[in-house]
Amino acid sequence: GESVGLHLPTLSVQEGDNSIINCAYSNSASDYFIWYKQESGKGPQFIIDIRSNMDKRQGQRVTVLLNKTVKHLSLQIAATQPGDSAVYFCAEETSYDKVIFGPGTSLSVIP
Amino acid sequence: NAGVTQTPKFQVLKTGQSMTLQCAQDMNHEYMSWYRQDPGMGLRLIHYSVGAGITDQGEVPNGYNVSRSTTEDFPLRLLSAAPSQTSVYFCASSYLGQGTEAFFGQGTRLTVV
Numbered sequence: 001g002e003s004v005g006l007h008l009p010t011l012s013v014q015e016g017d018n019s020i021i022n023c024a025y026s027n028s029a030s031d032y033f034i035w036y037k038q039e040s041g042k043g044p045q046f047i048i049d050i051r052s053n054m055d056k057r058q059g060q061r062v063t064v065l066l067n068k069t070v071k072h073l074s075l076q077i078a079a080t081q082p083g084d085s086a087v088y089f090c091a092e093e094t095s096y097d098k099v100i101f102g103p104g105t106s107l108s109v110i111p
Numbered sequence: 112n113a114g115v116t117q118t119p120k121f122q123v124l125k126t127g128q129s130m131t132l133q134c135a136q137d138m139n140h141e142y143m144s145w146y147r148q149d150p151g152m153g154l155r156l157i158h159y160s161v162g163a164g165i166t167d168q169g170e171v172p173n174g175y176n177v178s179r180s181t182t183e184d185f186p187l188r189l190l191s192a193a194p195s196q197t198s199v200y201f202c203a204s205s206y207l208g209q210g211t212e213a214f215f216g217q218g219t220r221l222t223v224v
Contacts, residue, residue, distance in 0.1 A: 009151070034212070043115075043201050043215030044154070089153060097142065097161055098169075099213070101154040 012108045019077040021105045023090035026071060032093035035064060035075045038104070039086045047075070047088075077107075085109045113137050117202050117216035124192040124223045132187040132219050134202030140214075141207035143185040147171065147198040148218075154201065160185055161207055192223045 013019045025033070031052035036044035050057045050064045050073075057064050063076040073090050087104045094100060118133045136143065144159035146169075156169030160179040174196060176188040185204075189196060199220050205213040 041218075043203075043217050044213075045215070046212045049212065097159060097167070097207075099156070101146075103151055103153040 009103070010106045010108070012110055013080050014110050015080060015082060017080055019075075019080045019084065019107060021075045021077075021088050021090075021107065023073040023075075023102055024071060025073060025090075025092045027092060027094050027100075028068070028071065030092045030094050033064070033066060033073050034091045034093070034099075035062075035073075036089045036091060036101075037086045038089065044089060080107075080109050082109045082111060115202055115204050115214050115216040117200075117219050119219060120217065121220050122222070124189070124221065126192060126194060126223060128192050129188065129190050130192065132189075132200055132202075132221070134185045134187065134216060135183050136185075136202075136204040136214070137183065138204060138214065139182060140204035141182070142211075143179065143202065143204045144169070144213075145175070145177065145185070145187045146201045146203065147196075148201060149198050157187065157200075189221075192221075194223045197221060197223045 034049045035047040037047050038044040048059045048062050048064050050066050061078045065074045087106050089104045090102045092100045115136045141162045145157040146154040148154050155171050157175050158177040160166045163179050163182050166177050166179055179185050199218050201218050202216045203213040205211045
């Protein structure tokens, strides 16, 4: 069935290092992917998105990479800061009205 | 601009009680949805709506009802609460169509005892 999953449930990085959060998806027909950040006690917030006709998209300190061949998505955070500590979700839009979320990766930044 | 507003933030129910979780958005979004978030399971879609008067079931609809009488409001009803419904509930809204960012409320933490 359809699924979106993450390879690492938890990730600890030193402040200033780069972080990489991975995600696997199974629906090859999905054409839109989103990364959300959820801070403790808050709802998820949009970080960055990418369409299936792209391999890479960059934002401010964040980059999303999409490898359609192996159905893999990753979020790279440059120069990780304490404020980046949160749970990160990848989400896969399988149709105009259906989005599937992965289980989330908890990122902990060590000062 | 308030965005998506959920009430209440916290609620404790006894098994068998009913209640309604409120959700309102002021962005004129067509699409609204309810998710529940459980540890290690991400966000699972309960019900969604693509416009006033239209609702549909998501992945885990059992035990929940919704209605959409206006564009702004999308309440979630628990008719007879069960301990398995203990969770954090999030409401989200977005423009309709593929490739649109969803805006989430702050969540309602529900405990059923």
